Amino acid sequence: MSEPATPPLLEVRQVTKTFPGVIALQDIDLILHEGEVLALIGENGAGKSTLMKILAGVQMPDHGDILIDGQAVRIDSVDTALHLGVSLIHQELNLSDNLTVGANIFLGREPRRYGLIDEAEIYARSRDVLEQVGLNISPHTLLRDLPIGYQQLIEIAKALSTNARVLIMDEPTSSLSQRETEQLFQVVKDLRSRGVSIVYISHRLGEVKELADRVEVFRDGENAGQLDRDEINHDAMVRLMVGRDVSQFYHHEPHQPGEAVLEVKGLRTPAHPNHELSFTLRAGEIVGVAGLVGAGRTEMLRTLFCIDKAVAGEIKVNGKALNLSNPLSAIRAGVALVPEDRKQEGLVLEMAVRENMSLAGLRRNKLPGGFLNRKQEYEVTHEMIGKMSIKTPGPEQQVQFLSGGNQQKVVIGKWLAMQPSVLLMDEPTRGIDVGAKEEIYQLMESLAKQGVAILYVSSEMEEILGMSDRTLVMHEGTISGELQRSELSEEAVMQLATGRSAA
Numbered sequence: 001m002s003e004p005a006t007p008p009l010l011e012v013r014q015v016t017k018t019f020p021g022v023i024a025l026q027d028i029d030l031i032l033h034e035g036e037v038l039a040l041i042g043e044n045g046a047g048k049s050t051l052m053k054i055l056a057g058v059q060m061p062d063h064g065d066i067l068i069d070g071q072a073v074r075i076d077s078v079d080t081a082l083h084l085g086v087s088l089i090h091q092e093l094n095l096s097d098n099l100t101v102g103a104n105i106f107l108g109r110e111p112r113r114y115g116l117i118d119e120a121e122i123y124a125r126s127r128d129v130l131e132q133v134g135l136n137i138s139p140h141t142l143l144r145d146l147p148i149g150y151q152q153l154i155e156i157a158k159a160l161s162t163n164a165r166v167l168i169m170d171e172p173t174s175s176l177s178q179r180e181t182e183q184l185f186q187v188v189k190d191l192r193s194r195g196v197s198i199v200y201i202s203h204r205l206g207e208v209k210e211l212a213d214r215v216e217v218f219r220d221g222e223n224a225g226q227l228d229r230d231e232i233n234h235d236a237m238v239r240l241m242v243g244r245d246v247s248q249f250y251h252h253e254p255h256q257p258g259e260a261v262l263e264v265k266g267l268r269t270p271a272h273p274n275h276e277l278s279f280t281l282r283a284g285e286i287v288g289v290a291g292l293v294g295a296g297r298t299e300m301l302r303t304l305f306c307i308d309k310a311v312a313g314e315i316k317v318n319g320k321a322l323n324l325s326n327p328l329s330a331i332r333a334g335v336a337l338v339p340e341d342r343k344q345e346g347l348v349l350e351m352a353v354r355e356n357m358s359l360a361g362l363r364r365n366k367l368p369g370g371f372l373n374r375k376q377e378y379e380v381t382h383e384m385i386g387k388m389s390i391k392t393p394g395p396e397q398q399v400q401f402l403s404g405g406n407q408q409k410v411v412i413g414k415w416l417a418m419q420p421s422v423l424l425m426d427e428p429t430r431g432i433d434v435g436a437k438e439e440i441y442q443l444m445e446s447l448a449k450q451g452v453a454i455l456y457v458s459s460e461m462e463e464i465l466g467m468s469d470r471t472l473v474m475h476e477g478t479i480s481g482e483l484q485r486s487e488l489s490e491e492a493v494m495q496l497a498t499g500r501s502a503a
Contacts, residue, residue, distance in 0.1 A: 007070030009034045009197050010055075010086070010166055015064030017050055024050040025221045028064070032166065035195045037188060039202065039212035043241055043292075043494075045459060046218040048201050052168050055199075056088035057081035085165035089155050091174055095143055102126040102139030105158045129157040133187050149180025153187060160196075167191065168199045173207060174294045185211060203292035205234050205498045217241055234500055242461065242490035250466025252445060254485055257469070258283030260319075261453045262335075262422045264304070267313030271299035272477025276313065279472060279479065281422065281453045286444060288468035289457045290493050295474040297457040298340055301424045304455075305337040306330045318421060331360065336415035338408075340426040340457075346411040349400035353392050353410055354381040356399050360414045384413035389439060405436025412443065423447065425456035429463065441467060461490050475499050 012030035016023075025047045032038050040048050053059045055066065057078040065072050068084055075081050081088075095104050102122045111121040126139035133153045143151060152172060159167055169188075173181045188198060188211055202208055208215060215227040217240040225240045262281035269277070277300060281287055289297050302308045304315060306327045315322040323329035330337075339345040347356055358365070358377040365373045365380075381395040388409045392402055399410055408428070415423065428444075429437040444454055444467060458464050464471055471483045473496035481496040 006034075007067070008032060009036075009069065011065075011067040011070075012051070012055075013065040013067070015051065015054065015061045015066070017047075017054065017059065017061050023221055025054075025061070027222070028218070029223055030216060032197050032199060034165075034197055035192055036213045037192050037198045037200055037211050039200045039208040039215045040218065041202065041205070041208060041215060041237060041241060042218035042224070043459070043461060045220075046241075047221040048218055049170065050221075051218075052088055052170060052199065052201065055081065055086055055166075056168060057086075058088070082162045082164070085163060086168070087159035087162055087164035087166070088168040089159060089170065089172065091171040093148075093151055093155050095151060095155060095158075097142075097144035099143060100139060101130070101137065101141050101143060101146070101154055104143055104154060105129065105139070105161050107158075109162070125161065126157070129160045130154075132160055132190075133157045134183065134190070147180070149176050149183065152176060152180070152184060156187060156191075160191075164196070166197050166199065168201070170201045171203070171293065172200075173202070173204065181207075203294070203498065205237050208237065209233065234498070238491055238494045238498065242494055250441060250462070252286070252441075252467050252469075254469055255284065255449070257285040257453075258451060261317065262304075262455070263314075263316040265314045265316075267300075267303060267315065268311035269296060269299045269303040269477070270308050270311060272296050273311045275477040277479055279482070281455055283421070283451045283453050284448050285469050286448050286454045286456070286467055288464040288471040289455065289474060290461075290464045290471050291474035291497050293459075294476070295497065296477040297474050298426055299477075300474070301337060301426050301455070301457060304330070304424060305335060307337075328363075331418065334419075334421035336360070336418060336420035336423050338411050338415065338423070338425040338428055340430065342404075342407055342411050347399050347407060350398060352396045353385070353390070353399055353402070354378065354395035356410050357381045357384055357395075357414050357417065360418050364418070380417045384410075384417060387416075388413050388443065403432075403436070405432035405439070408432055408436065408440065412440070416447075421452065423452055423454045425454065427458060428456055429458075429460070461493065464488070464493060465490065473497050 008031045010032040012028060015025055015028045017025040028051060042048050054061050057075045057080050060076060066075060073084055105126050106122050111118045123139050133156050135150060135153050172184060176184060191198060200211060209232050212232060213229050215232055215237060217224040227236055259282060260280045261283050265278050267277040291297050303310050306324055306329060310324045317333040317335060322333050343349060354377055357380055365376045367373050385392060390406050390409045392406060399407055429440055448454060465488050469485055471488060472479050473481050473493055475497055483492055
């Protein structure tokens, strides 16, 4: 009689998680074996991070089961997850650069002797876990004195010091050089050989092919499929990541664009100073910017609007060179930016619709002596409330009490009142309902017909396919390709977004 098979180290069964108006995970299943590197891939918003937060005790599922060694467990806190041997290494490192390496590794879990922190114990145990990740440095070294690659390995050492059996790595190489990345790969392989299991989340499919024993693909919060080791290749991964129909809510009608209104030549952003960006945007065009997390899309828009100072390059608006020193020069030239985070960067939530709507034009519309032009404020606000169908009791309503979609309309309306010739939009429909999305798509279409040039970043593939006259695809700080509307497909975009030339 054969012995029963050993259960998986970690198993997820039918886990579902919803947020208001959004199903983040729908009946997700996942299996992780001991000493296995499981790559988890999917487009932005596919549900990867939500599941990892559930496994790490940051969030609780609505329903479903999590099993460790075949036994059902309830992971209701980060401490519980650590006790069970599950540790999440965030993309943004959770370290304190004013402390030593050893202090960081045991922060919040310091061994004590006679009620005092046992520095000798921290030193000895830190040396052990640092050796496991291939770092020959003193635990007394200040973290701020180390390069980012070392800090990433210290984050892994910190997890190992908790006796982690499952390491979840979220985009671990996003800030690493090639040499640091190779060192991390070796650590991952060494950990696997010692029986540590790793969930590896990455948009870099070349890394996945090199490291993964298996690949699990999420799409729209659901399991889209998996690949065994001998099935893992770039095209197979891309095919599982894409494949949805374009939504019925897109009614884009391509038309002949006008003259060039935005010309970008050799632009280098502070985030990617070694890569040049060059492209042209014409009047009446709607141009999408696609790419995965970390591709540099938001950073490009911020540099175009002069929030972040360009390292080099030239920007021309309507044939005139833009002064790259501050956003005021961009506004005066007719450039507007709808930012990604409307609550932090687009609105003053405690202020009224009227006050928010007039913010961009305060300098232009002021009365002699610098006084506010109240009459102009009310005229602009009433015009935009009507033009954009903003649902509000009146212009004096505080913006924080509006729905997400109506808040976004206020952000857009504030800039439309300035009559821009170039409208930059960063994730223009993030976090709003389907009805409000359709209204914003119709607004974009209307503005393009009026000759406004629109450059918009979106992580939603349907938006890219449905609204773009053409699409710029970014990969690791560069424009990896440009697709005309006739060439647009999810697979073509994903090929470029993951560093593969379009076929």
